[in-house]
């Protein structure tokens with residue numbers, strides 16, 4: 001980014017602004033709050049301070065973020081377009097992202113954030129008004145196309161060729177006649193999507209909008225799901241998320257005491273365990289590749305539920321996708337603790353994001369599992385006996401309780417479920 005950057009913009013869902021401000025203060029203390037509208041905030045960088053390279057990826061509530069170049073409020077669309085291109089002159093961007101700020105809290109009167117006909121029209125208009133680029137002076141990457149910039153649709157969020165082009169020009173339609181201009185680096189999958197907005201579409205056959213959440217979570221996490229693998233879904237009813245996973249060729253084990261939609265039950269790759277997760281024998285999870293969990297419980301209960309499964313010897317998931325419901329916004333401040341808890345189970349890469357399709361909740365992706373070393377038992381007289389001392393008189397094998405003779409083979413110690 002150009003060195004003159006003094007302001008950054010961050011967009012989020014309406015309602016998440018206080019949580020985002022707290023997060024910015026914690027993660028990027030060099031940023032001082034400057035301006036906000038619902039779903040759109042700017043921050044000023046303290047003099048002589050700099051931001052870490054991946055600052056915005058560490059903000060769970062930031063849907064999109066970048067350097068802020070200025071506000072545009074011309075009286076006519078032509079005037080506004082001219083100012084947009086003037087602000088963007090020093091930015092060697094090869095792509096243009098135009099999107100609206102959210103108008104309402106997701107779900108309010110069925111409101112769903114996303115691109116609008118108006119923002120798409122503004123994008124077309126801006127591209128039509130772009131001044132001609134002198135091919136002699138333009139950087140090589142700008143010379144790629146006659147217009148110098150591609151519309152956002154040129155990148156679908158997965159096009160690897162886009163990674164060669166480092167910057168995207170941003171126009172955020174904060175009000176119909178008030179546009180904010182910025183730019184951001186193409187670093188992650190979501191940075192390739194205008195406004196970080198998922199392009200997932202809800203199929204007519206989907207039994208719940210959880211399809212959208214699951215599709216977005218899978219794309220964001222970049223988990224390498226493969227057809228034929230098995231995923232267990234805790235909290236699977238009525239089944240939109242399972243339908244998405246089935247559409248990817250996965251086998252799904254749905255755990256939920258509630259009824260699944262008949263369309264999901266009819267799929268031969270789906271198996272319903274109609275129970276609460278704590279009633280399911282842990283052996284059911286052995287050999288399963290992935291775990292997803294979306295239960296309507298506060299975060300610590302959700303984490304207790306998942307921990308009781310992942311702590312079972314023999315269970316080894318490649319990754320977890322968890323929805324944590326922020327039943328109160330104050331829980332947002334505890335997100336670092338929730339993520340540390342998941343790391344303590346042995347997952348090395350744990351990241352969180354409030355997805356476009358999340359309501360008052362966040363998505364956590366955990367991967368890189370390595371079984372943690374068992375902690376020595378705590379409490380008086382609970383020192384771990386040496387291997388020779390742990391042999392009992394009855395079995396002579398390590399692991400059984402000393403002084404308690406038992407018939408037959410000793411059973412391995414069971415972890416105590418917390419849910």
Ligand SMILES: C[S@@+](CC[C@H](N)C(=O)[O-])C[C@H]1O[C@@H](n2cnc3c(N)ncnc32)[C@H](O)[C@@H]1O
Nearest residue numbers: 208210235236237238239240241258276277295
């Ligand atoms: C938000 S809904 C899940 C939506 C679902 N993933 C879909 O795709 O349609 C939450 C579900 O969690 C289930 N649930 C709550 N506690 C649970 C538990 N301990 N074990 C399994 N399911 C649970 C509820 O019965 C409810 O169906």
